[in-house]
Amino acid sequence: MIKGIDLTVLFGPGVPLPAPRAVIEALQSVKIEENSGEVQSGFELVFALEKNSPLNTLFLLAGGAALPILRVALVATMNGQAISLMNGVVTKADLAPGAGGAPATLSVKGKDLTATMETFDFSGLPYPAMPPFARVALVLAKYAWLGVIPQVIPSMESAPLPTEKIPRHQDSDLAYIRALAAEAGYTFFLKPGPAPATSFAYWGPEIRIGEVQPALTVDSGFATNCDELSFSFDKSEFEIPIVFIQNPQTKAPIPIPIPSAIPFLPPLGLVPPLPPKINRMKDTARLNPFEAVARGFARAAQRSDAVRGQGSIDVVRYGRILRARNLVGVRGAGMAFDGIHYIDSVTHDLSRGSYTQKFTLKRSGLLPSSPSVAV
Incomplete structure (x- = not known):
């Protein structure tokens, strides 16, 4: 499409295969949204659709007439290096008829593979004696056939005793994984790569170190x-969390302020703003001290970006x-x-x-x- 840059489009059920030449020639534009945090990444492919084009079949497939899942993988090659930009599924297709001799326009939209994790509700499935990270790994295992590679970082929370409590699945896989991430102060997202039609499923703290x-x-x-x-500078959301732990003998709450220096988030800015408010996290008193402090660090990380x-x-x-x-x-x-x-x-x-x-x-x-x- 561009001198020095090649775009490879793969699609199909199960394992996506390279698109035929007619499909590539009809491709007019590509838009990919790559987000962090809770926002799903997505894509949009726009094709010029002739009357006898094989894209008519693609439109039927994308609309769900014959296949429950139509996968799409996008790979850009620049300077000899292949970079996976998207590994997702089609969720919507729009067709705009042509006018005045112009071809029709087919718009195929989709999301990353987190869209497949919203399909079924597995509420009630038990996870006896399993800590949160083990539950997440077990949930992600069912998506291995889609090329999902788990990257799960153990959290501070320990496994509950089966005689006291047996955790159970709530809602869809995506909602449950995100709920566990929120409780641990973690983030969850899918990152395309390392090979086409594969993705890393990361469940862990938001880490800002590396190349x-x-x-x-x-x-x-x-x-x-x-x-x-x-750029803009806004410190209104910046805050100092205070977690509370409970003394098991006296039952008295002990407040612990969380500093702005977070272990996995080295300061990228030399001068942080003065926090305009304090957040008392009283729901941490039921946790053990390690879990409470970890949740406080996570809260501080979420509220630390003023720039x-x-x-x-x-x-x-x-x-x-x-x-x-x-x-x-x-x-x-x-x-x-x-x-x-x-x-x-x-x-x-x-x-x-x-x-x-x-x-x-x-x-x-x-x-x-x-x-x-x-x-």
Whole structure:
């Protein structure tokens, strides 16, 4: 579609296969939303539909006339490196008839594989003597045939004794996994890769460490590689959580303030804002001290991002594909906002001859914590 960048489209039931040439030639544009946290990632494929096109069959399949699940995998190859952008299923198809000799337009929309986890309600299924992470691993095991690879990080919560309590499944698989993540202070998402038609299912703390992608540069002459970039600073949601643990002898609650320094979230900003409010987490008194402190750290992590940014890039000019849930450097935005940021979401827009990305960034404070960023 673009010089130096190739897009591979795979679709089909079970194991998706490369799309035939007629389908690729009819493809007009691709949009992929890659999100973190609770927002599902999704995609949209737009085709020019001729009367005798094989895409008519695709439309029937996408509409659910013959298959319960139609899988779609999208892979971009840039500089010889294949990058899996989406591994999902079709959830909706729209057909707009052509007019004045123009072909009809077929729009195929879908979500990542979390959509398959909303289909059935397994309420009541028992999990005797299983801690939360073991329950999550067992739930994800049933999606191995879709290429889902579990990445489950054990939480602080211990397994309840069967003589006292037997946990039971509530609602759909996705709702139950997210509920367990919220209780542990974790996040859950599916990340495409490492191979086409596979995905990592991550259940664990939101980690902001690792490789830093090349800097987004603005207002720097020939080094500029970012079309738009703006930032905002809002500390209204920033807070200090206070967890309560209970003394088993006296039954007296003991308050423990949670510091802003979180082990798995190193400060990307050098100067965090002063917290305008305090949150007393009284529901932690029933937990053991380790579980209570872990939940406090999770709450602090969710409320620690006072700096937000958004912008757009041309992928060819930037030189690589920007990925969500990773770190990226910023240059030229001013001393307050330069440095390393966490990429919260990315929207890919591909059409013939064009590949642009819109993104949102976040971090805890002002001023860079690192004196330099990768170029």
